[in-house]
Amino acid sequence: MDAMVEIKNVRKSYYRGKQQIEVLKGINLSVGAGEFLALMGPSGSGKTTLLNLIGGLDVPTAGSVIVDGRDVAKLDEVQLARWRSNTVGFIFQSYNLLPMLSAQRNVELPLMLTKLGWRKCSENAALALALVGLTDRARHKPGELSGGQQQRVAIARAIVSDPKLLICDEPTGDLDRQSAREVLDLLRQLRTEHGKTIVMVTHDPKAAESASRIVHLDKGEITEEPREHGRTLTAVAG
Numbered sequence: 001m002d003a004m005v006e007i008k009n010v011r012k013s014y015y016r017g018k019q020q021i022e023v024l025k026g027i028n029l030s031v032g033a034g035e036f037l038a039l040m041g042p043s044g045s046g047k048t049t050l051l052n053l054i055g056g057l058d059v060p061t062a063g064s065v066i067v068d069g070r071d072v073a074k075l076d077e078v079q080l081a082r083w084r085s086n087t088v089g090f091i092f093q094s095y096n097l098l099p100m101l102s103a104q105r106n107v108e109l110p111l112m113l114t115k116l117g118w119r120k121c122s123e124n125a126a127l128a129l130a131l132v133g134l135t136d137r138a139r140h141k142p143g144e145l146s147g148g149q150q151q152r153v154a155i156a157r158a159i160v161s162d163p164k165l166l167i168c169d170e171p172t173g174d175l176d177r178q179s180a181r182e183v184l185d186l187l188r189q190l191r192t193e194h195g196k197t198i199v200m201v202t203h204d205p206k207a208a209e210s211a212s213r214i215v216h217l218d219k220g221e222i223t224e225e226p227r228e229h230g231r232t233l234t235a236v237a238g
Contacts, residue, residue, distance in 0.1 A: 003066075004165060004197040005031035005054055010063035012049055012220075023049045025220040026063070033164075036191045036198040038211035045217040047201045048169060054199055055167040056084050068164055085113050089158030093170035095150045097142040103129060103153045104138040110161050128156035132186060148179025155186060159196070166190065168200035172207050184210040 012024040024046045031037050039047045052058040053065045059073040066072070068087050075083055097106045107125040116124070129138050132152040142150050151171060158166060168187070172180035188210055190196040200211060208214050216223050 002033045003030045004033040006066040008064045010060045013061045034195050036211045038208040038214045039201045041217035046220045051201050055088050089163040089166045091158045091168040091171045093173040095154045099142050102139050107157045128160040132156045151183050166196050166198045
């Protein structure tokens with residue numbers, strides 16, 4: 001399996017006043033194309049930091065983050081914005097939908113940064129909403145939708161530009177069990193039927209069971225070798 005994500009000896013530090021705080025401590029991790037990886041660990045373990053590095057929202061203090069063959073830290077702002085719009089879709093716990101826009105318009109937003117005409121943007125958004133089962137809610141605003149429906153709109157927005165990689169930060173954290181199950185089923189479908197690579201941060205062991213592989217982080221280090229169908233895979237903290 002070709003790697004979609006290659007994390008090589010990645011360290012990430014922040015400063016609090018004069019104190020240096022090391023969040024990630026030499027992480028090495030490979031995520032195969034078409035894999036569904038769950039990142040688990042206690043608060044402050046570095047999960048979201050690692051997710052932000054993979055998504056190009058932050059850069060490592062040391063080491064490299066290579067996604068789809070590109071070293072993300074070496075891209076300038078213009079290149080990074082173009083790379084993100086073409087390669088990565090983001091799904092967050094809080095949905096981040098604009099309340100005054102319909103579901104259709106919310107899904108169209110990422111396409112506003114492309115050269116597509118308005119008709120093509122509308123067609124692509126409609127296809128994305130159909131894929132998540134919300135064609136009949138296209139004209140509804142977020143406040144008229146349930147939490148599960150809002151998250152499915154957010155997923156439609158994340159996939160509307162057909163990215164190879166989906167970055168999910170606690171995507172079921174605000175949902176009831178039934179809605180969470182529906183969202184996780186949808187993510188699995190995106191992986192198995194559409195070949196998406198998915199990296200998901202979650203605190204929920206039930207949600208993590210939907211992934212093909214689980215990695216645990218603790219205090220900036222990988223503390224447990226991930227397994228897939230009983231086979232040990234390589235993931236080492238340096």
